[in-house]
Amino acid sequence: xxxxxxxxxxxxxxxxxxxxxxxxxxxxxxxxxxxxxxxxxxxxxxxxxxxxxxxxxxxxxxxxxxxxxxxxxxxxxxxxxxxxxxxxxxxxxxxxxxxxxxxxxxxxxxxxxxxxxxxxxxxxxxxxxxxxxxxxxxxxxxxxxxxxxxxxxxxxxxxxxxxxxxxxxxxxxxxxxxxxxxxxxxxxxxxxxxxxxxxxxxxxxxxxxxxxxxxxxxxxxxxxxxxxxxxxxxxxxxxxxxxxxxxxxxxxxxxxxxxxxxxxxxxxxxxxxxxxxxxxxxxxxxxxxxxxxxxxxxxxxxxxxxxxxxxxxxxxxxxxxxxxxxxxxxxxxxxxxxxxxxxxxxxxxxxxxxxxxxxxxxxxxxxxxxxxxxxxxxxxxxxxxxxxxxxxxxxxxxxxxxxxxxxxxxxxxxxxxxxxxxxxxxxxxxxxxxxxxxxxxxxxxxxxxxxxxxxxxxxxxxxxxxxxxxxxxxxxxxxxxxxxxxxxxxxxxxxxxxxxxxxxxxxxxxxxxxxxxxxxxxxxxxxxxxxxxxxxxxxxxxxxxxxxxxxxxxxxxxxxxxxxxxxxxxxxxxxxxxxxxxxxxxxxxxxxxxxxxxxxxxxxxxxxxxxxxxxxxxxxxxxxxxxxxxxxxxxxxxxxxxxxxxxxxxxxxxxxxxxxxxxxxxxxxxxxxxxxxxxxxxxxxxxxxxxx
Numbered sequence: 001x002x003x004x005x006x007x008x009x010x011x012x013x014x015x016x017x018x019x020x021x022x023x024x025x026x027x028x029x030x031x032x033x034x035x036x037x038x039x040x041x042x043x044x045x046x047x048x049x050x051x052x053x054x055x056x057x058x059x060x061x062x063x064x065x066x067x068x069x070x071x072x073x074x075x076x077x078x079x080x081x082x083x084x085x086x087x088x089x090x091x092x093x094x095x096x097x098x099x100x101x102x103x104x105x106x107x108x109x110x111x112x113x114x115x116x117x118x119x120x121x122x123x124x125x126x127x128x129x130x131x132x133x134x135x136x137x138x139x140x141x142x143x144x145x146x147x148x149x150x151x152x153x154x155x156x157x158x159x160x161x162x163x164x165x166x167x168x169x170x171x172x173x174x175x176x177x178x179x180x181x182x183x184x185x186x187x188x189x190x191x192x193x194x195x196x197x198x199x200x201x202x203x204x205x206x207x208x209x210x211x212x213x214x215x216x217x218x219x220x221x222x223x224x225x226x227x228x229x230x231x232x233x234x235x236x237x238x239x240x241x242x243x244x245x246x247x248x249x250x251x252x253x254x255x256x257x258x259x260x261x262x263x264x265x266x267x268x269x270x271x272x273x274x275x276x277x278x279x280x281x282x283x284x285x286x287x288x289x290x291x292x293x294x295x296x297x298x299x300x301x302x303x304x305x306x307x308x309x310x311x312x313x314x315x316x317x318x319x320x321x322x323x324x325x326x327x328x329x330x331x332x333x334x335x336x337x338x339x340x341x342x343x344x345x346x347x348x349x350x351x352x353x354x355x356x357x358x359x360x361x362x363x364x365x366x367x368x369x370x371x372x373x374x375x376x377x378x379x380x381x382x383x384x385x386x387x388x389x390x391x392x393x394x395x396x397x398x399x400x401x402x403x404x405x406x407x408x409x410x411x412x413x414x415x416x417x418x419x420x421x422x423x424x425x426x427x428x429x430x431x432x433x434x435x436x437x438x439x440x441x442x443x444x445x446x447x448x449x450x451x452x453x454x455x456x457x458x459x460x461x462x463x464x465x466x467x468x469x470x471x472x473x474x475x476x477x478x479x480x481x482x483x484x485x486x487x488x489x490x491x492x493x494x495x496x497x498x499x500x501x502x503x504x505x506x507x508x509x510x511x512x513x514x515x516x517x518x519x520x521x522x523x524x525x526x527x528x529x530x531x532x533x534x535x536x537x538x539x540x541x542x543x544x545x546x547x548x549x550x551x552x553x554x555x556x557x558x559x560x561x562x563x564x565x566x567x568x569x570x571x572x573x574x575x576x577x578x579x580x581x582x583x584x585x586x587x588x589x590x591x592x593x594x595x596x597x598x599x600x601x602x603x604x605x606x607x608x609x610x611x612x613x614x615x616x617x618x619x620x621x622x623x624x625x626x627x628x629x630x631x632x633x634x635x636x637x638x639x640x641x642x643x644x645x646x647x648x649x650x651x652x653x654x655x656x657x658x659x660x661x662x663x664x665x666x667x668x669x670x671x672x673x674x675x676x677x678x679x680x681x682x683x684x685x686x687x688x689x690x691x692x
Contacts, residue, residue, distance in 0.1 A: 037065040041169050045176045046227075055085035058173055063087045066162070068155040070127055073139075074103055075147040081107055084147070089154060090128030101125040106136040106148050113137075114163045118152075133158040137170045141178035149173070179232040203296030207236050207251065208286055222277065222296050223267075236294060240267060240277075247279075251292045254281045264299060276300055329374050330623060333650025334577045336374075337672035340367045341583035344675040345590060371672055375434055375519070389665075390424045390550055391432050393458055393482060400436055407437075408444050408454065417457040425482050426550035430670045431523040438520045439486045439543050446490025446541060457485040460549065467546055469530040470498070473521070476530050482549050487542035493535040501533070520545075570614050573597045574604045574632060575621040575648065580671070584619065584648075587675050591682065600624060601632030605639070612640040617685060619669070622649035644685050648673075 044057045059071040070088035074081040074096065081096045081103055093100075098108040102124050106113055115134040118124045124134065131152045139146040149170055151158070197204050203219030205212055211233050215223075223239065225231055231239075237248035247263070254261050261281045268274045276299035284293045343364045350357045397418060408414055425432075443454050461467075462480045469475060493501065502521045524531055527547050535541040571593050575581045581597045588595040596615075598604035601624060608615065618636060622629035633645050650671030666688065667681045 037061060037165060038168055038172075040065075041172055045172055045229075051177065052085070054173075054176060056087075058169070059085050059087040062151065062166070062169065066151055066153065066156070066158075068153065070131070070152045070154075072103075072150045072152075073147060074107075074150070076107060076139075076145045081148060088152075090126075090131070090152070092127045092150075093125070102134060102136045103148050103150055106138050106150075107145055110138045110140060110143075110145060112163065112167060114158065114160065116157060116159075127152060128154060130154045132156070135163050135166055137163075137166055139170055139174045139177060141174050144178075146174055146177050175229065179229050203294075205236055205294040205296065206284070206286055206291055207294065208289060208291035210235050210237075210248075212236050213286065213291070219296055222275075222298060240265060240279075250279075250281055254283045254292055255290050258283050278302060330650055332374055333371070333671040334580050336367055336371055337577075337650060338579040338583050340364065340371070340672040340674055341580075341587060343367065345583070345586055348590065348675070367672070372434075372437070375430075375670075389427075389429060389668075391427050391429050392422075392424055393432065393484060393547075394418045394420075394422055396429065396433055397436065397456060397458065397484075400433060403437070404440055404456075407441060409447065409452070412444065412447055412452045412454060415453070415455050417455065419459045422458050422460050422482060424550045425527075425547050427527045427547065428523075430668070431526065435520050435523050435545060436484070436486075438517065439484075439545070442517060442543070443486055443488035443490060443541070446488050446492070453489050455485075455487045457483075457487070459483050459485070461546075467530070468532055469546070470502070470533045473502070474525060474530045476546060480549055481529070481546040483544050483546050485542055485544040487540065489540040492537040492539050492541055494537050498533055498535055502531075517543075570616065571595045572604060572608065572615045572618045574599075574601060574618065574624075574629075576600060576624040577621070580621070580650075584678070587678050588619075590675065591679055593682070601627035601629070601635065604632060605635040608636055609639055612643070615643065616689075617666075617682070618643055618645045620645055620647055622647050644689065646681055646685065 040061045041058065044054070044061060049057065055073050059073060062071045063069060068089070070086060070090045070092070072086040072092045073084045075084050079098050081098070083092060083094045086092055092103075096104050098104045102113060102115060102121065105111075105123055113134075113136045115121050115124065115136070118126070118131055118134055131154055133156070134150060134152045135158050136148060136150045138148055149166065151166065198217040200216060200218060203222045204214070204216040205219050206214040212231050212235070215228060215231050220226070220228060220231060223231065237245065237251060241247045247265075250261050250263055260283070263279045263281065265277055265279070266274045267277045278297045278299045280295040280297075282293045282295070284291050343360050346360050347357065347364070350360070397416065401416075404414060440454070440456075447454070459482075460480060461483045463476075463478050465478050467476050467478075467481065502517050521531065524545055524547070529545060529547040532544040532546065533541070534544075571588055573581060573584055573588065573595050575584065575597070576599055578599070581599065585595050585597050596607075598607070601620075605627075620629050620632060620636075624632070627635075629647060629649075633647075636643055636645065644666035646667040646669060647665060648669045648671055666685045669677060669681055
């Protein structure tokens with residue numbers, strides 16, 4: 001050993017050889033902790049401080065543990081050591097070469113030195129006349145010299161235990177300095193910019209020369225790490241794809257072509273299952289050198305956001321269409337009411353052999369088609385007026401038997417398989433009937449004009465697991481559902497057609513067709529149900545509507561459709577449209593009833609207050625200016641609570657009727673209605689009064 005260095009402690013130099021391998025902390029356990037210095041150091045490093053502040057806090061913490069000492073930190077720049085921070089008695093030189101003093105020797109040899117008696121070391125440069133001992137430890141990261149930490153004691157004789165404590169401090173400090181040095185060109189990115197990047201919903205990584213030099217908070221989370229220090233200095237390409245270099249090739253390609261690239265991959269973290277990531281790789285200049293900025297997005301989260309946005313757009317579209325359709329429906333249905341009502345009365349006045357009888361029938365068919373079209377538009381938007389009542393699905397199917405037969409081609413056979421234990425559902429009877437007609441019409445058109453078969457099935461089905469529904473349609477919980485299935489042996493559908501079959505802008509027919517199933521979906525949603533579809537090209541299609549049951553008890557048989565009972569003495573008719581009021585009065589008179597018409601709710605209430613018990617039924621238009629149907633109904637009920645009220649409407653709204661009204665309605669008539677519709681409603685009210 002050099003006689004000038006006789007006082008050096010070789011064990012410290014041996015420890016420094018360990019330090020060259022990132023100061024393996026587990027290899028050296030300090031004998032004492034000088035007031036919790038290691039814990040305090042860890043606390044300081046967790047704050048992610050800028051380098052100048054980090055130096056100050058570290059030397060302050062060491063000074064508090066080693067009283068009467070001078071602590072200095074030098075940073076290495078090529079072959080020069082520059083003083084960064086010092087604390088305590090005396091003052092060390094601002095700059096030293098690798099050939100000057102103990103600090104220079106420590107930097108040159110990358111060895112740690114414990115100088116028990118500084119007087120015996122000729123290389124020692126005194127900063128204070130009373131210094132007795134000193135410890136010098138190199139700050140190393142992967143054999144790269146970052147700087148030197150030196151402590152000089154005035155009172156105490158520093159020992160091996162002190163050296164081991166400081167070696168552990170330097171191990172942690174070296175890593176922090178190395179990571180901070182990566183970000184030192186960060187005068188580009190100040191604290192405000194970092195805060196903005198950390199607040200972004202996507203991960204942001206900057207990689208330069210094969211090392212991560214910046215990563216924001218979301219990036220750390222997506223990659224499954226705890227903090228920035230675990231990633232700074234690492235290779236992102238190797239982290240994302242350990243078995244190949246395809247990611248690195250993309251980084252290189254982005255820099256070479258100066259163009260942004262995209263890439264998707266499955267990333268497996270230690271904390272979460274494999275997640276799909278989407279990378280956007282952007283070439284940038286960082287601190288004067290080329291680099292890549294990588295935007296990392298969780299592809300699952302992207303899909304969820306896109307689905308949510310699509311749903312929001314769909315709702316907004318339906319809302320806009322609903323406003324438009326509602327206004328059209330109000331006026332259009334009132335016009336159709338006059339046409340269909342007068343045609344139905346005219347047909348009653350003529351014998352089938354009359355010259356214009358057939359023409360009136362054609363007018364009636366066209367009016368029915370116009371009515372269906374209006375209902376489909378409004379139903380798709382989800383804005384149909386929903387009048388809730390208990391509905392017997394089987395009864396509706398039986399009533400529609402004749403209508404369905406007329407729609408089908410003569411060569412098509414229609415079979416029914418109806419569950420007698422089906423029970424009731426809670427819903428709008430008009431919408432239920434429209435559902436059946438629309439699905440059936442699609443089956444008829446799928447069969448075209450060749451020989452075919454359509455089977456209609458109703459069943460009470462219990463699902464122990466969530467029932468399967470068509471892609472993109474509402475999901476249902478396990479449980480019991482009333483199911484309506486309509487199956488045909490028509491041309492069937494491929495996968496693409498099935499995905500688009502409920503889109504109002506898609507049709508396999510000519511332009512302007514295809515709204516039927518979109519309208520069905522709107523009505524099914526209104527009933528809190530869903531739809532399942534099976535189809536194969538050239539094998540046919542089965543559409544199954546699943547609706548929540550209201551009761552599994554057998555429904556009470558409906559009153560027969562016979563002549564109007566005589567319990568109705570006078571019918572009060574309230575409607576602001578003269579044409580509708582006139583044709584409805586004629587219909588009621590044809591049914592043998594006395595009718596008194598009113599053009600507004602206020603005048604009707606005034607008369608009703610004086611003659612309340614003379615009126616046995618009120619037919620009330622829902623939408624009227626000034627005093628609407630809801631207000632009028634409440635006014636009538638306030639005078640006489642048991643008066644039967646049947647609402648009429650040609651206007652569609654986007655919400656349920658007033659709950660008080662909805663529970664107490666005697667019936668509902670959707671305009672335009674026919675004489676038979678009116679007769680059925682009046683008979684239903686009569687039967688209810690008779691039972692009560």
